[in-house]
Amino acid sequence: MQTAEFHVSSNRRTQFISITSRINALVVEQGWQNGVITVFVPHTTAGVTINENADPDVATDMESFSDELVQVHHGFRHSEGNSDAHLKASFYGSSVQVILKNGKMWLGIWQGIYFCEFDGPRERNVYVAFSG
């Protein structure tokens, strides 16, 4: 098992940020070949998901629907006022797994990996582990 990490900066409260090219670069840099990578977000108000990498309207639709589904002013108890962000983080999840074949991520042609910010703007981290 080998690990790496990198930083992501968000500039809105809810923001899906493509990290596909960052992870591709990491895979090449580390020389990882065949195995499974775990992309892990070490935050409780952000998540990670795999979705369409072509039309940016898909990410925009995901951002707006998430905010409608779990509204900020819902009468939550948590005093920091960001329970909606915690819930969204768990709905999308804290990690994704991608299979690596011959040094390339074995993704579908339209798939990209998105860091899902739900309580930005913030400086965030992403952890990656490779198991050969």
Add this chain to the structure above:
Amino acid sequence: MQTAEFHVSSNRRTQFISITSRINALVVEQGWQNGVITVFVPHTTAGVTINENADPDVATDMESFSDELVQVHHGFRHSEGNSDAHLKASFYGSSVQVILKNGKMWLGIWQGIYFCEFDGPRERNVYVAFSG
């Protein structure tokens, strides 16, 4: 790490299709014994989940609730008109992990693995990786 893939055909727009026996057959065929398998869906309008394998009404209820929660005609921006399918795909997720012990999936007695179609009917693929 070893990999395999297979095809799934859906015949409705939203359809949960059991792929448990397909994966069981794959595990036997490949001779995989002890490790973790990653079942990965390389599509952005389909997902994969683990749920009840006994009463088919559970899958039917999951299909209908998913369609009520994220409605097709919601005023999304994505011009292909299937943003609801992209959102459902991310809510269920693009992969599941199952532990293998002595050549058998270590599942609960009621658990099965479902391919979750949200923009069918289509021909789809499923990728499987085994890490020993």
Add this chain to the structure above:
Amino acid sequence: MQTAEFHVSSNRRTQFISITSRINALVVEQGWQNGVITVFVPHTTAGVTINENADPDVATDMESFSDELVQVHHGFRHSEGNSDAHLKASFYGSSVQVILKNGKMWLGIWQGIYFCEFDGPRERNVYVAFSG
């Protein structure tokens, strides 16, 4: 690959129960050092998620929002009357992955692991696999 399991008891229908210290203890006891652990819930009306470990109001907000989002009396078909619990289980998911570095879980400072009961009270199991 090595495996372990432990039991969890819930005492309400919907209940997020922290299992972080249980898994920490398991990692130490098993002597697992560097790798990825898969925490897997072998039930179809319970899940597992990673979220805030500090203010217990976050877990309470997640419990109550989940019950509002998928209501028990929704007109589901499944005759056991717990389709809402099956849906919640799939929204949160049946497993989480955590990276281990030098015998410690590589989590964010606020992250804890929660067993998500949606059809309690019950006696439940949690499976854990370590891949080095």
